[in-house]
Structure formats: C-alpha cells, structure tokens
Amino acid sequence: MKVRRILVPAEMTARELARRGVALGLLTALPLAFYVASTHSGGDAVITGGIAMAFSIAGASIFIALTARPVDQRLALAGYRPYELLLGRLLLLEVFGLIVAGVFSVVMILGTGPAEPWMLAAGVGLVALTSVPFGLAVGALVPNELEGVLILIGVVGVQLTMQSTQMLAKFLPFWGAQRLLQHSVEGTVSVGAALPASLAYSAALFMAAAFIVHRRAPTPLVAAA
Amino acid sequence: MSTVETPLLLEGAGDHELTAARCAALEARAIRKSYGDRVVLDDASLSVHAGEAVAITGENGAGKSTLLRICSGLIRPDSGHVSVRGRVGFCPQEPGLFDLLSADEHFALFAPALGMTREQAIGEGHDLLAEFCFPTAEHTQCRRLSGGSRQKVNLALALLGAPSVLLLDEPYQGFDHGSYVSFWEHVARWTDAGLGVIVVTHLLEETALVEDVVDRVVEMRIARCQDEDCRQ
Numbered sequence: 001m002k003v004r005r006i007l008v009p010a011e012m013t014a015r016e017l018a019r020r021g022v023a024l025g026l027l028t029a030l031p032l033a034f035y036v037a038s039t040h041s042g043g044d045a046v047i048t049g050g051i052a053m054a055f056s057i058a059g060a061s062i063f064i065a066l067t068a069r070p071v072d073q074r075l076a077l078a079g080y081r082p083y084e085l086l087l088g089r090l091l092l093l094e095v096f097g098l099i100v101a102g103v104f105s106v107v108m109i110l111g112t113g114p115a116e117p118w119m120l121a122a123g124v125g126l127v128a129l130t131s132v133p134f135g136l137a138v139g140a141l142v143p144n145e146l147e148g149v150l151i152l153i154g155v156v157g158v159q160l161t162m163q164s165t166q167m168l169a170k171f172l173p174f175w176g177a178q179r180l181l182q183h184s185v186e187g188t189v190s191v192g193a194a195l196p197a198s199l200a201y202s203a204a205l206f207m208a209a210a211f212i213v214h215r216r217a218p219t220p221l222v223a224a225a
Numbered sequence: 226m227s228t229v230e231t232p233l234l235l236e237g238a239g240d241h242e243l244t245a246a247r248c249a250a251l252e253a254r255a256i257r258k259s260y261g262d263r264v265v266l267d268d269a270s271l272s273v274h275a276g277e278a279v280a281i282t283g284e285n286g287a288g289k290s291t292l293l294r295i296c297s298g299l300i301r302p303d304s305g306h307v308s309v310r311g312r313v314g315f316c317p318q319e320p321g322l323f324d325l326l327s328a329d330e331h332f333a334l335f336a337p338a339l340g341m342t343r344e345q346a347i348g349e350g351h352d353l354l355a356e357f358c359f360p361t362a363e364h365t366q367c368r369r370l371s372g373g374s375r376q377k378v379n380l381a382l383a384l385l386g387a388p389s390v391l392l393l394d395e396p397y398q399g400f401d402h403g404s405y406v407s408f409w410e411h412v413a414r415w416t417d418a419g420l421g422v423i424v425v426t427h428l429l430e431e432t433a434l435v436e437d438v439v440d441r442v443v444e445m446r447i448a449r450c451q452d453e454d455c456r457q
Contacts (some may be wrong), residue, residue, distance in 0.1 A: 014332060077299065221298045
C-alpha cells in the first residue's frame with residue numbers, strides 16, 4: 001500500500017471541506033450554541049456542549065461520505081482500494097475534529113473552570129475521535145443526507161438526554177466521552193472503562209464503514225486469456 | 226397482480242460477433258440482471274475488440290446503461306461473466322465529479338490510482354481537455370462549469386491513464402453541435418489508436434457521421450412483455 005493513495009484523497013477532502021465556508025462556520029457554532037444555551041445549568045453545560053460537538057464532526061463526516069459515494073466508484077474502478085479512500089478521509093477528518101476539539105476545549109475550560117480541565121479536553125477529544133468513524137459508517141450506510149442526519153440527531157440526542165450511569169447510555173457511541181466530561185466537573189465518576197470503550201466503539205464503527213464500502217466496490221473483471 | 230418481464234434482445238451482431246469473440250478486448254457473456262421482479266437483462270452478450278467502435282442504442286428502460294455498468298464492473302450481474310484485456314475507462318451518464326474540486330484536482334486525485342505522478346496526470350488531462358476546446362487554464366470548481374464542460378471533464382477522466390477499452394454512457398450530454406461532431410471524430414481516432422470503444426446512445430444524430438465511425442450498432446429492445454395489457 002502506497003501512502004500517497006491515502007494522502008491524496010485526504011488532501012482533496014481537505015480542499016473540499018475548506019471550500020465549505022458557511023458549513024464550517026455552522027459546524028463550529030453549533031456546539032458552541034449548545035454550550036452557551038446550557039451554561040445556566042453549571043457543570044452540565046460542559047457535558048452538553050462536549051457531546052453536541054458530535055453533531056458537527058459526525059455531520060461533516062456524513063456529508064463527506066455521501067458526496068464522495070458516486071465518485072468513489074469511479075476511483076475504485078481506476079485502481080483505488082475502497083479502504084484507501086476511507087482511510088484518507090478518516091485521517092483528514094480526525095485532524096479537523098481534533099482541531100475543533102482543541103479550540104472548543106479552551107472555550108469551555110475558560111468559560112466553566114472545571115475541576116479537572118485536562119479531563120475535559122480528553123473528553124472532547126474522545127468525542128471528536130468517535131464522531132468521525134460514526135459519521136463515515138452512517139454515511140456509508142444510508143442512501144441520502146436526510147436519513148443520515150436523522151440517525152445523527154437520534155443517537156446524539158438520546159446520548160444528550162441520558163445520564164452516563166443508565167444502562168442504555170453504555171451502548172451509545174459517546175458514553176466514554178460523556179464519562180470523562182462528567183468526571184471533569186464532578187471529579188467522582190469512575191473513568192476506567194471510558195477510553196477502552198470509546199476506542200473499541202470507534203474501531204468497530206470504522207470496520208463497519210469499511211465493510212459497507214467494500215461491499216459496494218466494483219467487481220474486479222476477469223482478465224481475458 | 227401482473228408482472229412485466231423485460232428481457233433483452235441484441236441485434237446487429239451477426240458474423241462480426243464471431244470475429245469479435247476470437248480477440249475481444251471486452252466480452253460479456255450470458256448476462257442476466259434483475260431488480261426485484263423486473264428482469265432488465267436476460268442472456269445478454271456483447272463484445273468489442275481492439276480498434277472497434279460499437280454503438281448501443283435502444284429505448285428507455287432497455288437496459289443499455291445497466292449493461293454498460295456491468296461491463297465496467299460497477300454492477301454485479303445475477304449470472305454471466307465479463308472478461309477484459311487491459312484496463313477499462315468508464316464515463317458515466319451523470320458526471321461523477323466533486324462539485325468543489327477543479328478539473329486539475331480531479332486529475333491529481335485519480336493519479337495515484339492510475340500509477341501516475343500528479344504532474345503526469347494533470348498534463349495528460351490538459352491534453353485531453355484541450356482536444357475538446359476546454360479552457361485548461363481555468364481552475365474553476367466543477368459546480369461552476371456548464372453541463373457540457375462538466376461532461377468534458379467526465380470524459381477526460383475516463384480517458385486518463387490510457388485505458389484499453391472505453392465504455393461511454395451518453396458521453397456528449399450538454400455538448401453543443403460542434404463538440405458533438407468533434408466527439409465522434411475522436412471516437413474514430415481512439416479506435417485508430419487501438420482502443421475498443423462502446424458508446425451507449427439514446428439517439429444517433431448526424432447519422433452519416435456516426436455510420437462512418439461506428440463499426441456496429443447494437444440495438445437493445447424490451448423484447449417480451451407478460452403483462453395482460455401488453456399481450457392484448
């Protein structure tokens with residue numbers, strides 16, 4: 001596998017994303033709006049704002065995956081392997097997500113003054129880390145943007161309304177990040193399983209995305225004798 | 226509930242099919258494809274050999290695009306097989322382009338897949354676009370290009386990297402008259418250079434010009450209808 005076959009798709013995804021000025025602005029403003037709107041509830045604002053960042057990063061990932069789908073078939077026909085295209089996008093979107101997470105962490109640390117600021121930064125980073133494979137998997141699965149956005153709203157919305165101690169919350173993708181964010185303000189929550197759970201969830205989501213795009217890839221033609 | 230089956234008839238193969246079968250650049254045999262109850266292709270066969278141009282015509286829903294997509298590998302047939310010598314260049318009916326990227330960026334994106342450097346791909350892409358009077362100095366994003374210009378980029382991507390077989394699905398949509406005529410002249414050049422070319426076309430305009438270029442016309446028809454109304 002040549003690294004160029006991953007880096008060039010990543011570069012073109014970056015160019016495409018950079019040209020979506022309005023979308024980028026909204027992507028940044030959306031979690032900020034959630035955070036500001038819930039500042040009256042004290043430390044919960046950190047959890048709400050942090051998890052709401054998944055709307056932005058997973059949303060961007062869904063749209064990137066869906067807009068690329070018709071071109072990806074041609075690219076695969078030309079010689080790319082589907083996982084190379086997916087890895088390129090994963091790489092770029094993770095970098096983008098971690099930049100947004102860094103900026104947003106600073107805003108929330110300054111705005112809320114949590115007991116453990118590094119835990120807050122780790123929680124927001126974990127949201128970014130999980131959001132990209134989640135968005136790529138949803139983008140690979142659904143036929144159109146509408147379905148993708150509805151799944152995104154559903155999953156993140158349910159995660160936002162649940163306490164991390166509830167049984168169902170543990171099966172949602174952002175549970176690990178939620179634990180870290182909760183711990184950053186309360187300092188009493190156990191976080192031992194948070195990182196492994198998030199990493200496992202992210203890996204599983206990426207594998208699911210890779211499986212779906214592989215299934216959709218062109219059939220290799222038989223070489224004539 | 227009545228059902229409609231729409232199997233395929235291929236006409237115009239004749240003796241030429243025997244020649245093509247011996248040294249086919251691309252050969253599809255006994256292809257069957259259905260979507261649910263609707264049979265789009267049934268026992269369809271098609272071949273093209275190096276230096277030959279084949280036009281596929283037929284009414285809407287006859288399965289022209291489906292057959293071409295199966296030949297390219299984009300769709301799996303229910304049964305049958307496709308074999309090819311070399312690499313296939315495919316130009317879809319709807320330009321498969323990123324709206325926010327320019328033509329050059331598309332060439333750069335395709336370069337690693339085709340084993341080319343970025344400079345090689347952009348240089349070759351410029352040469353291909355220049356043949357179709359596309360202003361290659363422009364770095365306009367594809368969303369701002371006219372329909373015809375988008376289609377020229379679409380066509381250039383299919384030709385990039387010197388494929389041995391070209392599969393073109395109504396590749397001249399949005400072309401003005403001059404570009405349309407030029408397209409068929411290019412088909413003649415590509416076949417002279419040894420490419421096997423299959424062009425799906427809804428209507429053959431400029432018939433005299435096309436007849437000069439195309440070696441065979443394959444007509445696809447919706448051949449059998451089991452719906453009660455159709456029987457009547």
